[in-house]
Amino acid sequence: MRGSFIALAVATLVVTACGQTPGGSAASNPPSASDMPVRGGTAVIAIWQEPSTLAPVYANQTVSDIVNYGVLEGLAETTNAGEYVPTLAKSVPTVANGGVTVTGDKMDVKWELQSGLKWSDGQPVTSADVKYTWEIYLKDPKVNTRTGFDQIASIDTPNDATAVVHYKTIYAPYPLNFYQLMPKHLLENEADISKSDYNRKPMGTGPFKITDFKAGDSITLEKNSNYRLAPEKPYLDKVIFRSVPSVEVAMAQLKAGEANAVWNLTAAQSVDLDKITGLVNQVVPGPSVERIEMNTAQNKEFTDPNSVNPVLGDIEMRRALLYATPKQQIIDKLFFGKAQVGSSPVSQGWAAFKGPQEGYDPRKANDTLDKAGWVKGPDGIRAKNGARASLSYTTTTGDATREKVQQVLLDEWKAIGVEVKIQNQPSSVLLSGSCTSKDPRKLGSFDLVQFSSAPGIDPHSTVLPRYHSKNIPTQANCAGQNYTRIKNPEIDAAIDAAGATLDQEKRKQSYATALKLLNDAYVIIWLYDRADIDARQDALKGWEPNAWQRFTWNIESWWLKK
Amino acid sequence: MGRFVLRRLLQALPLLVAISAVSFTILKLTPGGPLAAYEGNPLFTDEDRARLEHAFGLDQPIPLQYLSWLGQFVRGDWGYSFASHQPVLLLIGERLPNTIYLMGTVFVTVLLLAIPIGVVAAVKQYSWFDHLVTGSTFAFLSTPTFWLGLLLIILFGLQLRLLPIGGIDTPGQPFNIFDRLRHLVLPVATIALVQLGSHVRYLRASMLETITQDYMRTARSKGLGERVVVLRHALKNAAIPLVTVLALDVPELFAGALVTEQIFGWPGMGRLFWDAATRFDYPVLMGILTVSSGLIVLANLLADVVYGYLDPRIRFG
Numbered sequence: 009m010r011g012s013f014i015a016l017a018v019a020t021l022v023v024t025a026c027g028q029t030p031g032g033s034a035a036s037n038p039p040s041a042s043d044m045p046v047r048g049g050t051a052v053i054a055i056w057q058e059p060s061t062l063a064p065v066y067a068n069q070t071v072s073d074i075v076n077y078g079v080l081e082g083l084a085e086t087t088n089a090g091e092y093v094p095t096l097a098k099s100v101p102t103v104a105n106g107g108v109t110v111t112g113d114k115m116d117v118k119w120e121l122q123s124g125l126k127w128s129d130g131q132p133v134t135s136a137d138v139k140y141t142w143e144i145y146l147k148d149p150k151v152n153t154r155t156g157f158d159q160i161a162s163i164d165t166p167n168d169a170t171a172v173v174h175y176k177t178i179y180a181p182y183p184l185n186f187y188q189l190m191p192k193h194l195l196e197n198e199a200d201i202s203k204s205d206y207n208r209k210p211m212g213t214g215p216f217k218i219t220d221f222k223a224g225d226s227i228t229l230e231k232n233s234n235y236r237l238a239p240e241k242p243y244l245d246k247v248i249f250r251s252v253p254s255v256e257v258a259m260a261q262l263k264a265g266e267a268n269a270v271w272n273l274t275a276a277q278s279v280d281l282d283k284i285t286g287l288v289n290q291v292v293p294g295p296s297v298e299r300i301e302m303n304t305a306q307n308k309e310f311t312d313p314n315s316v317n318p319v320l321g322d323i324e325m326r327r328a329l330l331y332a333t334p335k336q337q338i339i340d341k342l343f344f345g346k347a348q349v350g351s352s353p354v355s356q357g358w359a360a361f362k363g364p365q366e367g368y369d370p371r372k373a374n375d376t377l378d379k380a381g382w383v384k385g386p387d388g389i390r391a392k393n394g395a396r397a398s399l400s401y402t403t404t405t406g407d408a409t410r411e412k413v414q415q416v417l418l419d420e421w422k423a424i425g426v427e428v429k430i431q432n433q434p435s436s437v438l439l440s441g442s443c444t445s446k447d448p449r450k451l452g453s454f455d456l457v458q459f460s461s462a463p464g465i466d467p468h469s470t471v472l473p474r475y476h477s478k479n480i481p482t483q484a485n486c487a488g489q490n491y492t493r494i495k496n497p498e499i500d501a502a503i504d505a506a507g508a509t510l511d512q513e514k515r516k517q518s519y520a521t522a523l524k525l526l527n528d529a530y531v532i533i534w535l536y537d538r539a540d541i542d543a544r545q546d547a548l549k550g551w552e553p554n555a556w557q558r559f560t561w562n563i564e565s566w567w568l569k570k
Numbered sequence: 571m572g573r574f575v576l577r578r579l580l581q582a583l584p585l586l587v588a589i590s591a592v593s594f595t596i597l598k599l600t601p602g603g604p605l606a607a608y609e610g611n612p613l614f615t616d617e618d619r620a621r622l623e624h625a626f627g628l629d630q631p632i633p634l635q636y637l638s639w640l641g642q643f644v645r646g647d648w649g650y651s652f653a654s655h656q657p658v659l660l661l662i663g664e665r666l667p668n669t670i671y672l673m674g675t676v677f678v679t680v681l682l683l684a685i686p687i688g689v690v691a692a693v694k695q696y697s698w699f700d701h702l703v704t705g706s707t708f709a710f711l712s713t714p715t716f717w718l719g720l721l722l723i724i725l726f727g728l729q730l731r732l733l734p735i736g737g738i739d740t741p742g743q744p745f746n747i748f749d750r751l752r753h754l755v756l757p758v759a760t761i762a763l764v765q766l767g768s769h770v771r772y773l774r775a776s777m778l779e780t781i782t783q784d785y786m787r788t789a790r791s792k793g794l795g796e797r798v799v800v801l802r803h804a805l806k807n808a809a810i811p812l813v814t815v816l817a818l819d820v821p822e823l824f825a826g827a828l829v830t831e832q833i834f835g836w837p838g839m840g841r842l843f844w845d846a847a848t849r850f851d852y853p854v855l856m857g858i859l860t861v862s863s864g865l866i867v868l869a870n871l872l873a874d875v876v877y878g879y880l881d882p883r884i885r886f887g
Contacts, residue, residue, distance in 0.1 A: 021788040050742050058845065060653035068608045122773060150655070155613035202655035202832025223664045228740040248741045260728060260735050434604025436850065441609045446601050464612040473615075487616035563590045 031469075043206040043549065049568040050246040051548060053560075054258035056253040056448035058224060062208045065144065065151045070558065073273060075249050077560040078229050080212035081171070082187040083138070086465050086556040088292075090357030096133065096213065096236075098122050100183050103199035103510055105174035108182075110510065114175060117182050121169045126234040127191050128217040135171035139163040140192035142173075150202055155469065156185040180510055181466035189334055193382060215242035215564035226250045226292035230291060235564070243550070243567040251471075262287065262543060268568070269544040271559065274409065275343040278541045286546050291346050292553040294540045295356045300333075300401075300533040302326055303454055305493040307400065308444075311452030313493050318395035318453060324380035325397065325426075326530040329456075331373035332420045339536050342412055346541065350534030351473070353525045354467045356555050357500040361518050361523040366532055375426045382425065390425035398427040399476040400449060404435040410458060413535070428456070450481045452493065466558050467519055470506050476503050477524055492531040499525045571600055575875065579866040582867045584724060587640070589863045590856065594636045602629065604652040604850045608808055625864035626652055639856060649853035651846070658857040661842060661885070668738060669826040669838035677819060679762045687766075687803075688773030692808075693800060703770060711767030719833040736835035752764040756768060757834045763828050765819070772815055776808040783807075784882065810880050825858070 019330070064080060067073070083097040088099040092100045101107020108135040109116045125133035145157040159179040162174040175182065180564040191211050198204045208221040216229035224412065231242060250267060252258045263284065278289045301549070305480045306315040319325055351363025366372075376532040382390035382397060390397040401417070403410045410444045411432075418428050432438075435447065439459060440447045442545060447456040461469040470489075473479045479488030499522050508517035526532070540557045544551060550566040551559065605622055607615045608842055621631045640799040642649060648658040691703040710718075734740070734758055734885030739749050780786070788811065789799045835841075839858065847855035878884040 052741060060651070060845075060849070060851075062653075062656055066655060068614075090577055148791075151618075152622075153610060153611060153613045153615065153618045155618070158617075203648070203657075207655050221741060222837065224668075224841050225807065227737060246742065250737070250741045251835065251837070252736065253832045253841070257736055257835060260723075263692055263736060264728065264731070436606045439609050440602055440606040441605070442605065442612075445603050445606065445853065462612060469612050484708075505674065567699065 013305045014366065017541075031067050039283070040117070044570060045243045045550070045565075045567040047243050047567070048245050049268065049564060049570075051244050051342065051568060052246060052248045052250055052267045053271065054261050055249050056251050056252050056255045056260060059227070062210050062227075063201065063217070064190065064208045065148060066202060066207070066212065068152050071271070074558045075227055075229075076188065076210065076212070077214070077217075077558055078216040078247055078563045079214045079218055080188040080210060082184075082189050083500050084183045085187065085561070086184070086554070087555045088556070090360075090556060092463060093452070094188065095240045096125055108510065110178065113178060113508075115178055115182075115510070117175065117249045119171045119172075119173065119186075122236070123169065124215060125236055127194075127213055128211055128232045128234050129194070131167055131191070131193050132168070132236055133189070133213060134192075135165040136168070137189050137192045138171040138173075138186055140196065141163055141186055141188075141190045144190060144195070144201070148201060153530065156181065160185075161454075172351040175242055178508060178510060179322045180468060180507070180515065181464065182488040184465060216247060217434045224251055225394075228520055237564060238349075240490065242564040244509055244563075247563065255287075256310075257545075260508045261305065262545070265545075268548045271542050273541045273543055275346040275539075275541065276409075277414045278346065278543060279344050281541060288546050289538075290542045290551055290553065291560065292542075292559070293348060293356065293554055294462065294538055295354075296460050296538040296554050297353055297355055298458065298537060298538060299352050299353070300456050300458045301449070301492050302531050302533075303452060303491070303493060304531060305452055307453060307455050309451045309453045311493070313480045313482060313495070317397055317455065318393075319397055321394070322380060322382075323530055324376050325382065328376045328551055329382075329383075329421060329426065330372040330530055330533050331376065332424045333370045333417060333533050333535070334368040334420060335535060338413055338416055341416075342409055344428060346539050347536040348539075350536045352527065352534060353461070353470060353532075354463055354519065354523065355537045357465055358465070358512060359519045361520050363523075363527055363534070365568070368415060370424060374534050377424060384425045388422070389427045395429070397425060398429065399455040399457045400431045401428045402433060402438065402454045404429050404438050406434070413458070441489075443481070449491040450486055452481070452491075457491065458535070468503075470505055472507060475522065476500050494526070494529055494531050496525060496529060497530075571875070573880065575871065578871050578874075582864075582871070584784070585867060586864055588861065589637060590640065590643075590860050591743050593863075594639065594852075594856060595632060597850075598632045598635070600850075602850055604852070607653070607849060612726050621827045635699070639853070643856075651854050652847050652850045653846075653854075659851050661838070661854060662857060663863075665826075665837060665839045665842045666824065668836065669831075669840065670823055671738075672754070672760075672824045672836060672838060674830075676761045676765065677816075677823065679758060680765045680819075681816065683762075684766055684769040684773055685809075688812075689777055689800065689805060691770070692774045692777030695778065695833045703774070707767040707770045709767070710763045711771070713764060713767075715760055715764050715827065716829045716833055717811060718763065719830055722756050722760055723833070736833070738837055739789060742781045756829075757830055757836055760830050760834075768830045769812065769815065771807060773812050776811050777804060780804045782806040806846060806880075810877060813876055813880065814873045817868075817869050817876060820864060820872065824865050826860045 055071050057071045058068055060077055061067050061074055062072050081095050082091050082102050083095060085095050087093055089490060094100050101117050101119060107118050121135060127133060140158050142160055142163055145151050145154055159175050159177055161174045161176045162225050195201055195206060209218040215232055215235045217232045218227060219230045220228035231245055242262055252261060255273060258270045262270045265282040281287045281289055287405040291413045302320045304317055304320055305313055306317055307310045339345060339347045351365055354361050377390055382392045401414060403414065414430055421428050437446055443450045448551060449457055473489040475494060477500050479490045480493050481488045502518045502522035509515060547569045548566060549569055552562050554561050571593040600730060605619055625789055627635055630667060633839055651661060654688050685695040690870035691700045723735055734753050737753055739753055743749060786804060789803050824839060826838045831838045832844055
């Protein structure tokens with residue numbers, strides 16, 4: 009019984025076809041004779057976090073996305089290069105092709121659906137579904153976010169295949185606004201979607217449909233015969249997402265052949281798998297950037313944005329801390345080279361800005377501090393104007409990699425005469441993003457804080473709240489994510505300019521201006537760009553990297569080699 | 571006896587309310603909340619957070635939140651999970667059979683093994699068997715379950731490849747009793763070995779004390795066979811403390827073994843609690859905590875009742 013099970017598992021791995029994205033521009037090699045996709049089989053993917061809900065309106069976990077890539081689709085999606093390509097739409101409307109008309113500070117976007125599209129229950133996909141998706145996002149109080157939908161004034165549906173979206177402002181990320189469509193005919197009569205089956209088995213137009221959701225155990229997806237690329241795709245018959253308690257168990261299952269693929273490994277874990285033949289690590293540089301942000305205001309709860317941090321208020325001190333940060337060394341030792349040196353918050357995509365930030369030079373750090381008047385005391389710690397160079401350094405508890413980074417920097421900064429005290433907090437506090445939950449970044453009760461963040465494909469959603477001076481959180485208004493409390497009118501102007509136009513070239517230049525100024529202020533050390541590392545058995549073919557979507561983004565093209 | 575039970579039940583109600591109030595307050599005062607999970611979404615704005623806080627009732631003062639939860643709870647509405655939006659009762663109902671399946675098997679296994687081992691060890695005190703039993707029970711009882719579980723997984727799952735690593739069954743396969751049994755072996759062994767460590771010792775100690783009693787000598791001198799003496803007279807009396815201990819194991823049938831379920835990926839109540847705790851899913855946590863505390867109170871009562879039934883010297887005031 010065991011032998012046949014292993015054979016089945018191996019068989020399942022093999023069915024990933026060479027990746028052709030629907031209407032996409034992803035480059036892929038033409039299949040050789042031995043690499044022709046094979047039909048059939050079941051792939052088992054081990055996920056070490058169970059999605060609590062799959063409904064796109066409520067889901068907030070990465071793992072929900074991973075499952076949903078096989079089930080749900082929308083009007084357009086993103087390629088690895090960060091370009092928008094159509095999925096259910098005939099083309100992506102732009103100003104150039106006439107799909108987008110700008111009048112003053114408003115815009116209209118006209119979407120044309122492909123013909124013959126069907127939901128997995130056989131009902132046709134129409135523009136009414138586009139309108140319904142918008143309506144439900146605004147109506148339901150429990151949706152995860154209304155970003156984008158709250159910028160829409162109205163939607164016209166002149167015929168079943170056309171939806172004209174009237175925006176109230178210039179909203180640049182419009183292509184991904186309807187990134188997962190919801191079926192009107194199924195949900196319009198539900199009083200409360202959160203209480204319906206849609207949470208566990210959302211209906212979509214994708215290559216698979218969810219046939220079984222066993223809480224805590226597994227989620228089963230089976231071929232959708234109403235998929236627009238059927239019967240050619242998907243190649244796999246079934247995909248099973250198996251819930252495992254931890255990433256170590258997932259790796260054990262991968263090694264034992266009980267799973268064909270595993271999601272989200274750390275670099276250290278992937279090194280373990282590198283040594284095993286038959287297993288492949290997929291390392292995809294992602295947009296997430298780990299950084300250390302410095303508080304230019306005083307370190308206290310509900311700090312006054314106009315106050316000045318006695319140590320970090322001095323730009324020379326901030327510069328010195330950067331010069332004394334051995335980024336490449338950290339990447340080599342802790343990430344086995346599987347990450348890249350950070351240079352800005354936007355590391356990928358059309359608006360990518362590559363800095364750079366100055367490199368590791370401890371001598372320069374010491375010189376800078378000497379020249380700026382930070383004098384070393386008898387205990388080796390510098391002081392200036394009565395302020396001792398002693399800083400608190402905060403990151404999330406229970407993260408072994410971050411703790412090691414802290415140790416490295418503790419030593420490096422001690423060597424240049426800066427004393428650092430580690431004061432970590434659990435991620436439920438540090439990353440809670442709310443003043444009531446005592447997030448020190450929001451309160452301003454930190455000196456140095458380390459965390460990672462990824463911009464969406466359109467950088468405005470992160471650049472505006474984080475680096476614009478109007479978005480500094482205060483006691484009166486806790487909104488805003490400008491944790492460094494930077495107030496630079498030139499940066500503000502550049503960000504505003506980027507948000508006021510749809511011209512991608514102009515926006516890219518504006519972002520570059522803003523981010524260069526940000527780097528020149530030395531308020532953030534961009535440590536490294538995180539890579540997404542997933543592992544699969546070699547027999548599971550058809551994977552294509554995509555930094556902007558989860559690794560299951562082209563699951564219709566996966567096949568198992570026998 | 572009836573009045574005793576009634577009085578205890580009436581005392582239990584305010585106790586349970588107090589327990590739920592304290593648990594609720596502690597949960598709410600713990601830094602962090604169910605909205606921390608939304609932070610990873612770059613599109614999540616502060617307006618969204620404010621809206622969700624209102625939708626989940628988190629913007630109200632804690633005592634008001636507690637009272638509204640309590641009001642719904644006693645009317646049978648256990649609320650909806652913040653994370654999955656499923657009714658709490660449904661979530662518990664999905665996981666409970668799996669936990670009862672696991673913990674029930676453990677319970678029966680421990681019962682069936684503890685009695686013969688304890689009895690034989692006591693009767694043949696100082697024999698090689700007795701030494702083996704006392705030594706190994708000491709070892710198992712001192713072993714943390716998570717360590718033992720991981721060790722068994724490494725040995726039987728990874729190195730010898732005899733048994734599956736985790737889960738309740740093989741995904742994608744139709745129901746197969748042998749598959750189920752194979753998946754059951756390691757988790758049951760992990761919990762049962764540690765529990766046996768203590769239960770065997772309880773019984774052995776109790777038996778040793780009983781065997782030396784005067785009435786045992788009387789029974790033997792009446793000419794009764796050794797087996798009747800041991801089983802009918804000694805065991806029956808020695809079993810009383812063991813029954814009390816077993817009755818206190820009953821709440822575990824509901825709450826599950828938190829750590830073991832995590833290690834083996836068992837889709838039971840323990841994992842539900844763990845997931846809800848990490849996500850600050852208050853409705854689910856309160857549902858599980860209240861039922862667990864209720865069961866513990868009931869189990870204590872049950873233990874007292876059974877003890878009183880077995881030992882006629884006990885009188886209930």
